[in-house]
Amino acid sequence: MLPTRSWRFKLRPPVEMESLMTNSHGGHDNDHSHLENDHENHYSDMEARVRALETLLTEKGMIDPAAISEIIETYEKRVGPRNGAAVVAKAWTDAGFAGWLAKDATSAIASLGFGERYGSRMRAVFNSADEHNMVVCTLCSCYPWAVLGLPPVWYKSPAYRSRAVMDPRSILSEFGVTLPATTRIRVWDSTAELRYLVIPTRPTEAKCMDERELAKLVSRDAMIGTGLVTTVKPSP
Amino acid sequence: MLPTRSWRFKLRPPVEMESLMTNSHGGHDNDHSHLENDHENHYSDMEARVRALETLLTEKGMIDPAAISEIIETYEKRVGPRNGAAVVAKAWTDAGFAGWLAKDATSAIASLGFGERYGSRMRAVFNSADEHNMVVCTLCSCYPWAVLGLPPVWYKSPAYRSRAVMDPRSILSEFGVTLPATTRIRVWDSTAELRYLVIPTRPTEAKCMDERELAKLVSRDAMIGTGLVTTVKPSP
Amino acid sequence: MGFGALNIERNEPVFHHEWEKRALGLSLCAACLGQWTIDESRHAYERISPRAYLRASYYEIWMRGLDTLLVENGLVAVGEIYGTEPRFFSEGDNALIVLRPSDVDEMLSSGPSERTCGRPPAFRVGDRVETKNLNPKGHTRLPGYARSKRGLIERVQGSYAFPDTNAHGLGANPQWVYTVVFSGREVWGEGADPTLTISIDAFESYLSRA
């Protein structure tokens, strides 16, 4: 058993300021012209910088490089959107589980073996014909790692973080999703220690599929709220 | 006589968005580490870019390079803070002029020969023992060119533009100015076509100075509201 | 708070680089061509990405904006600027007003930008007003921090072209402009400097009676 002092409250995808939340208009981010070379240099700088810091901390006995490798392995191989997809498929096929999920997502998700990573509480929010849910963290990049793995770059971008709360339909259209004009859209801004999982609506054509087949239909984007689930298998 | 269509409403130090106005905290801008080289390259890029554009527009007959030179000459040699200083000194020594300036700064300033550059209206705001005035343009960099010339870099910086309206005393302290805690501070945000000139309080020690001598005491910063006038001659 | 320290430069020169001088002149000469309004140029700068905007010096922002304005107004093609296609010379060039050296002084000191508004001002000095919660996708001159705030009309400042339409080719639609004063506390809440008041120059349609 590990001493818990160190990671109660002390872990989470690090995070940021709201000061860049645009409360108004802003430009398109297409300043590719002469920045590209900068970026190349930049990344080799980062490579060197991270290596130097890892070496320093290892020599100081503060870091075990094998633990770093274990963390990488976890998110490359074991924890990702298929965890969330399993939760969704179970909720679609087991009304009892769906009810539990709605009432206490933290425990319901933990019962499947992937709860509470980083000590966060979970909340499942259910799409319906009338209401669509979308999740964002305007202040930084809070994300349900335990069920979705690491967030994609767009989720952490100033563009998504500023636009999702102002104009979610414009975000959806970039994902090729058009909702009826009457569908209510609920945007959940993860401003505290609660993480959200969107439970998409089950595609009606998928009646005879079992839980495992259904899980394959559920994309990461659908569980963030920037996608829908259709019987056409989503790209991973 | 020139056709006026083209520059009525069409000229002004170009300007920007408020989207970067921080409504909250933000970091110190000391990312010098590995950006310096970028900046060097960057400026030689700009040199080439501006030259190319000037050549192109000249060849197209849209631009007369001699007019560019004339504009540069104007702001390097003829129009600068001493225009504003002359206005201030006149206001200090001629109560009639001060009254006119308070009522109709546009005309009063034009009477001294430097009014209305870029077609903007002027307003003079008078410091007193009880109230200090400070001018900012949070949305871009509006500035009274006719009386102060071109704005300094700090005036156009995101730092000044965001902090002046939130915490003007912290700005003043960076300029070495400490006002009594009871002095009211009025910040004027130039959001439309009106430009502000701060009329500082006349230093009491300067009783026997004439208008010309007084003008020499008046710094650009004092007319923006980030400085005071003392009998010690300000650095230019 | 805000964007960090000011980095005040003592004895700052009027220009820091030769190209800044030409950039200033180019911007003003191009504006004289009469193809865009000041509000359109502001909007062009606002469309620069925040990442590039914060990194750019001010004159660089002008140059990026000028590229946009020239291209959008059909005066140059992107390929011409970057030298990847031959130059073209458009038919309409004769309609352009080319600024000459002898005109510079008159241009710089050309008359006021007020425009006549057909209606009387809706508000009077001393009226209590509240700014609207406006978040247009285009250009506006109502600062973010001053939305949904209660203040006092301090002066009626004349009538001017309305930037929110004038920036988008939707006409000047002149409106009355008012100096509106807010307490620091109204704007920034309980923690505000108690001696602070802030004023903006607000277009009439930004305001409602409070």
Next chain:
Amino acid sequence: MGFGALNIERNEPVFHHEWEKRALGLSLCAACLGQWTIDESRHAYERISPRAYLRASYYEIWMRGLDTLLVENGLVAVGEIYGTEPRFFSEGDNALIVLRPSDVDEMLSSGPSERTCGRPPAFRVGDRVETKNLNPKGHTRLPGYARSKRGLIERVQGSYAFPDTNAHGLGANPQWVYTVVFSGREVWGEGADPTLTISIDAFESYLSRA
């Protein structure tokens, strides 16, 4: 509006560069040392200049923040990081908790972060509240767009350490957290999408009864 297009990458890999993997691992391992809270690390990222912040990739932000956290907590000296001074080994190192590979899974799935609050919740589901106009100089979790807005308490979400103090070494001071729902119109004004509602998870002291 906002910060431009998303640039969605189809079939995005979990990592884009090798250094990103090590940066992730380094950040988590360093956090396990137990020398700072999550709120302190958020505050470290927030102190990165906006210019650098917008330009940086997310893992670069973590690395910049980690430098700050290591230095401020006395674990490394700036000169050590940049190789300009010899390495030192501090006395207190034994007190640090070094994460081992076998502990990784338990660490990643460690328990909930709720903290007991000595008071009962001040608000109940269905209460109308207004967020305060807070503009602290330090860390806060009340987003700028949600200040001075009226909304409805939808759920009481438990009690958690209060970031505004916990980020600054001023203690956990646990508070009740509420899901507060606002209409899009309340937040963005008349032009808002009429079908939009937005919720935040607000700490009790961000709220007053409306």
